[in-house]
Amino acid sequence: MPHNNQASAYEPPAAAPAERVPHFVIEAGRGTLWSALSELWTHRELLYFLTWRDVKLRYKQTALGALWAVLQPLLMMVVFTVLFGRLAHVPSDGLPYPIFAFAGLVPWQFFQSAVSQGGASLIGNSQLVTKVYFPRMAIPGAAVGAALVDFAIAAVILFAMMVWYGIAPGIGLAMFPALIALLAIFAGATGMWMAGMNVKYRDIKYVLPFVLQLWMFASPVIYPANFVPERWRWILVLNPLTGIIGGFRSALLNRRFDWLAIAVAAALTLASAAYAVWSFRRMERTFADVI
């Protein structure tokens, strides 16, 4: 093709000294919600390594290792089966109480572990926070990742129990991944918010275990949602875990879905995640100074 001086419409404009765009700018109060999330995405490998570290350290020097991920919900199931199933005759939606309880305890354990580990994570990694920059969200995020690994192990036991009890999941199983995502996002948001507050108010360390204990009994983990009188059920539904854990059981154990509760849970989860990210970004600026 012959060259002439007339630039064709498809050629880029002749090398005008373009305005240099900084790699980044450091200023007070900078950063948007989207920039936070995209930055977290570019650091996904770090998220992976921090998760891997948390998993590795959790079971290093423990005799039983990853067996603990299974033992905890399993032992709780036994205790609750005896106390609530046998002695108190708590209804279990027409299912054998042990599997009913276990199907609630596995997601609950995931939530509890992600939130409690996540809440303590920034304080526990103060050495990193004061010495190197990376998106701080990766730290509570890794706690969710590590809890997810335990969750996967416990889920295998849950499937084994379903085989044992001869319970086959139905078409509702298709909802399973979406429910896990919802639960992980809600746990991540809660853990992240707690982690940030914990830097400033060490009271959180004492409040959190207590709140989590109450939260379990305020969620349909070891009792079905319909155990609560119809008149008060809406209060229960305002807890996102009601929709998620209930949905979990429906998906796995082939029960009817409470779509309203799931929709409410999804809306509340997304709202709380947006708030947590916004709030975390605000608090993040002073972490290195106050931790």
Added chain:
Amino acid sequence: MQPIIRVHNLSKRYRLGRVEPYHTLRESIVRSLAAPARMARAMLGGGARDGGAQDAERHVWALRDVSFDVMPGEMLGLIGRNGAGKSTLLKLLSRVTEPSAGRVEIYGRVGSLLEVGTGFHVELTGRENIYLSGAILGMRRAEIDRKFDEIVAFAEVEKFIDTPVKHYSSGMHVRLGFAVAAHLEPEILLVDEVLAVGDAAFQKKCLGKMGDVARAGRTIIFVSHNMASIESLCSSCLLIGAGRLEAKGAPAQIVMRYMASELRGHGGVRSLAEHPGRRGGSTSIMRSVTLHTGDEVAVGVVRMGSPLGVRVAFAAPRPVRPILGVVLRTAEGSPIFAVSNRWTQQGWDAAAAENGIITCNVDKLPLMPGTYLLDLFFGDFGDITRDLDVIREAISFEVAPADLLGTGMLPNAADGPIFWTAKWRSEIVP
């Protein structure tokens, strides 16, 4: 060429712990009742801002209106006394903390090395820590895979790579930490005082590595208290004092200025009127001794290779034409050399006097860094056979390191107190 970093009026304010010297029990109760409410308000508001009343609390500016540009490939040294704001500046540039005001534009990837072994966990093995620390410092997994062998070799820990780091010696720990960081390849590297750790051989290796990095065209900002390494490594230097930028320029010049401001009025003067080291039978004639280096300002620390002036003020009972002898000793008391105008037959051109000042100037101190002592001998040309006033260990001073060889390296202090130079010639014998 355009700057790779532009710093504009950068400021960082820290809040001091609230100072409340006195409050009543009633106030305490009210405060503790109000605290949860305040906390709840702060929690819902995101927790970042406090009420306006608290803005009046005492603040301290760790950094105030600092502006400078850094060009690509520049190796910039940051010096200043402890608490001057050097580390705060590095923390701001590395985004560990956010500025209170001002702006920084950075045109490149930044790697920061504010400590050795960032993200190391003692329970993990060397191999695991390389990946973890590398990821935290901003390396991609593929990049770590590629550089893994090089990192291990640099750290000299091949045999222990699968041993938990808690079983490492502190030297191995430091070497591994630096090795990971040294293999970062950002366009801009921020380095805090990390070379203060590790043995001399490893320090040398680290300095060499940093030199390589600088030669590869990358930009380095380097904080150190080691003036010799600042002079040998850096192409320019910033002096920070009390949170402000005091000077920017060539390293040698800025280091000199810093040393001068740092050392002014610290030691270097001693009254001799009542001195415990005065030899029995001496007449108390020497009143005071002042050490200086070039100018007339008393200093207690002298840079290697700088001139040393010893000024002695005297008040004799009868007019004298003074002789001043100086014996220089190591801190352990071994004599190194002596100078005296008794042998030069010079040094006092004036007439005999009862009161005066005599100064002995040594051109270039050929001493290694360390502490040294001076003995002073005072006599009279009227009777050169004896000393009138002798004071052992009259005053001590420090010699500070300087990059006299231009390589950042100095002889080992254990090999003797004298610093001397030589010329080298090599011949191959076939």
